[in-house]
Amino acid sequence: MTDIIAHLKQGSEAAFKELVAQWKGMVYNTALGILQNEADAEDVSQEVFMQVFESIGTFKGESQISTWLYRITVTKCLDFLRKKTRKKRWGKVYSLFGAQNELVIDPPEFHHPGVELANKERAQLLFKAIARLPDSQKAAFVLNKLEGLSSKEIAGIMDASVSAVEGLLHRAKQNLRDQLEDYYRNQD
Amino acid sequence: MKARRDIEQEINRTLGSLDGVQRAEPGDFFFTRLQARLARMREEPTDAWERFIGIISRPSVAFSALALILAVNGVMFALNLPTTGRQEQAALQQAFADEEYQFGIANFYELEKPEQ
Numbered sequence: 044m045t046d047i048i049a050h051l052k053q054g055s056e057a058a059f060k061e062l063v064a065q066w067k068g069m070v071y072n073t074a075l076g077i078l079q080n081e082a083d084a085e086d087v088s089q090e091v092f093m094q095v096f097e098s099i100g101t102f103k104g105e106s107q108i109s110t111w112l113y114r115i116t117v118t119k120c121l122d123f124l125r126k127k128t129r130k131k132r133w134g135k136v137y138s139l140f141g142a143q144n145e146l147v148i149d150p151p152e153f154h155h156p157g158v159e160l161a162n163k164e165r166a167q168l169l170f171k172a173i174a175r176l177p178d179s180q181k182a183a184f185v186l187n188k189l190e191g192l193s194s195k196e197i198a199g200i201m202d203a204s205v206s207a208v209e210g211l212l213h214r215a216k217q218n219l220r221d222q223l224e225d226y227y228r229n230q231d
Numbered sequence: 232m233k234a235r236r237d238i239e240q241e242i243n244r245t246l247g248s249l250d251g252v253q254r255a256e257p258g259d260f261f262f263t264r265l266q267a268r269l270a271r272m273r274e275e276p277t278d279a280w281e282r283f284i285g286i287i288s289r290p291s292v293a294f295s296a297l298a299l300i301l302a303v304n305g306v307m308f309a310l311n312l313p314t315t316g317r318q319e320q321a322a323l324q325q326a327f328a329d330e331e332y333q334f335g336i337a338n339f340y341e342l343e344k345p346e347q
Contacts, residue, residue, distance in 0.1 A: 129289065220246070
């Protein structure tokens, strides 16, 4: 991997291609878990690799490349969600004045392609609840559940202590439990 | 109404529905699309106007600007409230203007009448 970084720093396109081939799944899967939209996830994944290409010179190798990539991905995804919320909010204001703007519409339901068929409906419900979590809880939960990362690894990515990440994961699970309880209680 | 135990079971099963999930992969030709985007980015310099719009359309910036405009309006209104001194000055100016330019005369027939 250090060879790829060294070659990438020299501007090698082959090294960049190799890096993308190796890490695109990890970046895309994380983005898809947070954004819950395939087009948005692809868009953000491209932006992540564009940033890697531009700022590879600043990568000192102090952390693993995967940690660095995860960090960029999470930051970009959360920025993307904030922008989307801002667009939605202003879209409502503009519509009051009759302005014709591109509407930001979320697809009604999200299916992760990697979920087993038997769990499809339950996973869809869980993703709906994940979308309502606060940003940091959402990121920590997705990294833990979809990427299978430990609290220590997530702490490295989110630049937080292990106990802080464990707290985030605990609160995320409690929030999800509360939402699901409301859902199942009102189902009948 | 479901029993408490049933609900608990449903929640646990739903929370576990992502266990063993496979990693999703982007569509084919991801690198080709990435290359095209990089090439586009090199061709087009970042649009300063778009960046400016992005900054001013932030709710915090927009609401701060609105609050500032309202505050300036309030201050200007407070500064221009009629005071006794100003009212006297205005009355004097009005009296002078009436006398000098004969604002009390409504039509020019009266203007032609010699003063008695």
